[in-house]
Amino acid sequence: MFPFVAIAIAVLVGVVVLEAVSSVSLNRIPSVATEEFPEIDRELLEKFSSFDPELGWCPQPNREKQKDTGDHLPGEEVRTTVTYSTDDHGSRVCPAADRDDDADLTVSTYGDSYCFCREVDDDETFQHYMAERLDTHVGNYGGGNYGLDQALLRLERNYPEDPTDYVFVVVTASSIARILSVWKHYQEFGNVLAVKPRFTLEDGDLERIESPVDEKSDLLDLESNADFLRERDFHYEHWFRPHLASRPYATDFLDDAEKVRYALLEAGIEIEKRLGRPIPGIDVDFDRAQTRSALRMERPRVRYHERLFDTHEPLFDALIGRFVDYAAENEFVPVFVMVQQLRYAKYEAERGPIYGDLLDRLDDRYDALETVDMARRLSPADEDVESLYVDRGEGGHYSPATNRAVAEVLSEVVDE
Template identity: 30%
Template sequence: MTAIYLLPVIVLIVLLVLEALACLMVRWLRKDFQWLITPQDLHPRLDEAKVRRFFEHGADPELGWVRKPNTGGTKKGSSASGITYIINGEGARKNPGFEHLSPVLLAVGDSYTFGRQVSDNQTWPHFVSRELNVNTLNFGVGNYGLDQALLFVKRQLPGKDVKVVIFGVVPETICRVQSYWKHYCEYGNTFAFKPRYTLNGSGRLALQLNPVNTVERFMDYRRYLPHINSMDRFYREKFLKDMLRFPYLYHLIRSAKRNVPLIAMLLHGKMSSDPRINKRPFRKVLERNHRISARLYRDKASLDLMEALVTEGARFVRVNGAQPVLCILPQLQDIQIMRNKGVFYETFLERIRNVADVIDLGPHILELPSTKEYYTDDMWGGHPSVKANQLIGSVVSDAVRHLL
């Protein structure tokens, strides 16, 4: 009888010890890896000094963030000397050699349009200017979704006599347009509060304004979380499911597909000085994020929203006397997925081909024997290199030439 009663006690003690070890291990690893999320990430502390700097240099009450006019800098980039960028008085990136011309094309979108890893004279909008001998306004902003690009066009296009507006976005934009606080999709991106569009009962777009758009609201952001959480699908579908919390053993088992390999890689990294090994955990995070975005291209609600955004963008551009073009710029992880499973966003393209002109760089990149020289090796999974931007510029130029 004693042994019968003793066994549950031993099992309980073992479980308590394992639970304590799991808790300590997760907290230890979390210190150096923001993508291993715990309850502290539900309400991360925002440093007021950093918030004020953000508002001085990049925040925008309506759009979330922008490239502010008359700014610039030098960043670590694809060349040893780094990359330089200059933002002009309108908020567009400098276009060396063409700024004396009246703008004919306007490009909006994310960091693939801005040219995060190249200098001003190496972006694809600049190469379009070279090929067509026209001035192209580059209004790309890092981490923008198609929704923010649409709002940016509504702000910038009226009054401009441009002939073509190009929305240049990565396929992952399907996630970005459904995000209200990027932290729930890109863990640790805590300053990225943004507006988003939803579809009402009749299928019409409804703009949800950026709820956290002042320094004061940033410092009191918890007040707005109930509304944000109800409007951001990733809060429940991704963030809460990935969170490791008490009981840690249960949540480790529940999220084993994501978190167990991640923890194993992090532990391996702690025992190694090899930078390739230390990069593996974040690459694992990126790969999963891209699988999620690829899966959303099979989700009707996501496709309906994307189609509505393209339709509204095309309508607004045409009302203002220009022609709309959607340019899909696959990331390196997208290309890897497509090599194995085909073009996962093809259904979306079929739905919008009659709405706007479409340029898909996917087939052009897939036919390359190697992508090594076309994507830079940065921590964000690679951005277009100078060679890639030359290719994009050539493809875009050929596609829009007849619209000028």
């Protein structure tokens, strides 16, 4: 009798341990949601210095931040950082040319983190290189995680204070998902501080839905707005609920070998941090391997975004129409630029753009609009799309060399 009891206890302990390990692992995997309303730490909220009641968040004026690029081994001294600086307009600093109210040519850019040029220094942004090429200041009003909707709202708020002859709106294809979002956590799990306004299309007209968060402290009690968020955020039903893990967690964890691989790589990173050096006898760059694992897990999201272009392109189109109308009212040249995130670049290298011939259709529809499809204009070295992006750090943003090539393409638009 005793052996059977011992075996039963051992099995029970094994199940409990597996369930606990699975729960902890799922919490660290970016493609899995583990709870709808995670508790928001007050210390984290205090660090959220970019909160903006109108836009959700926005780079603040006269700030300088340094970011560790991750270009070092665990325990080593930080070798490289990137510097993000903003001027008194909240635009990222453009070292190549100061503002000049009497300049013959003026240029500004609005968009997401690819417009902001995350992961490179102030003098490595495409705006800096454009300023060198055009001999004029180029404003950089990009915002991390912005959708096309937020880029336009920031344009409409900023333009009266900083009018320019040319306005470039620069976003990635993920904007098709971002314009359907109110709370980013429902589509980008863990992004719990990002609550934003959005637009809907009602009988062909854009209707604005304001953010339910008026004060930063309101973020501590988002659950009180649960009905509002669930009803107005498209992704709650179509992405969040299908990816919400539930007990038994072991089933959700073990059903995908990539999740297990990601968790093992995470464990390797943690061990190296504790040792302060690489694990003896294991020649693996855990950071790089984990980034590639995360990209593989991103494939379903890319396919989801591809479907959104089929179902919600009219909303995207209407926002472009709003941009064109605002340009006509203020007499500037509107230019729309689609750039590629790394997760799209690898997918699209095999299947073509997830947005199809959207830019060609926009060209046909809006005579006043200039469009640039950067995927068609950039030539990666040896056809390796990863060569266009930064090597280390968070990954996924254009390298300084690619930003220089982007600047050349966009400057040609002005020359023409």
